[in-house]
Amino acid sequence: MALNVAVQMDPIERINIRGDSTFALLLEAQARAYPLSYYTPAQLVMRDGKVSATVRSLAVRDVAGDHFTLGAPRHTDLAAFDVVLLRQDPPFDLAYITSTHLLERIHPKTLVVNDPAHVRNAPEKIFVTEFPDLMPPTLITRDLDAIKAFRAEHGDIVMKPLYGRGGEAVFRLAAEDLNFGSLYDLFSTMFVEPWVIQKFLPAVRDGDKRIILVDGEFAGAVNRVPAPDDLRSNMVRGGVPKATDLTEREREICARLGPALRARGLLFVGIDVIGDYLTEINVTSPTGIRAIKNLGGPDVAALVWDKIEEKRA
Ligand SMILES: Nc1ncnc2c1ncn2[C@@H]1O[C@H](COP(=O)(O)OP(=O)(O)O)[C@@H](O)[C@H]1O
Ligand SMILES: [Mg+2]
Numbered sequence: 001m002a003l004n005v006a007v008q009m010d011p012i013e014r015i016n017i018r019g020d021s022t023f024a025l026l027l028e029a030q031a032r033a034y035p036l037s038y039y040t041p042a043q044l045v046m047r048d049g050k051v052s053a054t055v056r057s058l059a060v061r062d063v064a065g066d067h068f069t070l071g072a073p074r075h076t077d078l079a080a081f082d083v084v085l086l087r088q089d090p091p092f093d094l095a096y097i098t099s100t101h102l103l104e105r106i107h108p109k110t111l112v113v114n115d116p117a118h119v120r121n122a123p124e125k126i127f128v129t130e131f132p133d134l135m136p137p138t139l140i141t142r143d144l145d146a147i148k149a150f151r152a153e154h155g156d157i158v159m160k161p162l163y164g165r166g167g168e169a170v171f172r173l174a175a176e177d178l179n180f181g182s183l184y185d186l187f188s189t190m191f192v193e194p195w196v197i198q199k200f201l202p203a204v205r206d207g208d209k210r211i212i213l214v215d216g217e218f219a220g221a222v223n224r225v226p227a228p229d230d231l232r233s234n235m236v237r238g239g240v241p242k243a244t245d246l247t248e249r250e251r252e253i254c255a256r257l258g259p260a261l262r263a264r265g266l267l268f269v270g271i272d273v274i275g276d277y278l279t280e281i282n283v284t285s286p287t288g289i290r291a292i293k294n295l296g297g298p299d300v301a302a303l304v305w306d307k308i309e310e311k312r313a
Contacts, residue, residue, distance in 0.1 A: 019287060026060045086116060140195070157173050166237070170231060211271050224241055269286060
């Protein structure tokens with residue numbers, strides 16, 4: 001089946017193809033001879049309720065520094081595509097939310113992956129709270145007294161921005177840490193949204209596992225072990241990817257999430273598990289699939305396209 005595919009993503013010249021999951025999806029789509037069109041969020045247009053974009057045909061190559069060729073720009077209705085891959089990276093801000101509103105107009109006649117309305121409704125660190133028994137003790141607030149009470153109860157905590165990503169501004173505060181007050185002041189000026197205050201999970205030393213679910217089914221996983229001098233496991237912060245299997249508990253987590261993800265059209269999702277706890281459900285543009293394949297794991301990009309083909313058939 002030749003799917004006519006458009007990808008909405010950040011400027012392709014800036015991506016690091018070694019780790020970029022969108023790029024892995026594009027390589028696989030091209031290998032299947034799907035015609036590919038590319039545009040950035042800035043080229044999205046809604047006129048009188050109709051959604052269009054200035055797109056360019058795209059060819060990709062797995063060669064760093066020479067990884068793409070674009071055709072001439074042409075303006076076209078997005079409804080003309082079979083599939084739009086929504087692979088815009090966070091920040092999950094009003095610009096992102098606007099993209100989801102626009103793309104919602106063409107879905108599901110054009111299959112938008114992931115379903116834009118459900119992307120909007122599932123911010124990664126809030127969506128988890130629908131599964132309270134799977135997550136660590138977690139507070140979402142900017143209220144000083146609420147944080148103090150939580151700290152008194154749990155001692156060792158982590159404080160992080162609600163819409164942070166890539167490990168940005170993630171702090172661990174031991175029970176006796178005197179910097180809490182100043183950190184509170186700093187967060188108050190830096191972040192207008194509430195923050196996440198979470199029980200510190202010592203198991204993070206062994207890694208933060210990224211598990212990919214395709215249409216609610218386990219598709220592959222990679223463990224990310226933080227550098228010895230950092231709390232954060234994110235690969236952009238020096239976390240080292242390691243081949244891994246699922247534990248019993250992680251299978252249970254996948255089984256619990258599967259039906260909820262499938263029901264929402266969240267076809268390509270990356271969840272994060274530290275120890276026995278689910279900490280994030282990434283639905284915007286999850287990463288990890290290149291690392292999974294490089295470490296000898298499954299070809300998740302192929303599984304994603306198999307599933308999309310099945311849905312379009
Ligand atoms: N509750 C926690 N306990 C221990 N480490 C944590 C905790 N929360 C976050 N971390 C560390 O910080 C990293 C980034 O936090 P995360 O919640 O995944 O936010 P981000 O969206 O920035 O990736 C994690 O990969 C992990 O290494
Ligand atoms: Mg994370």
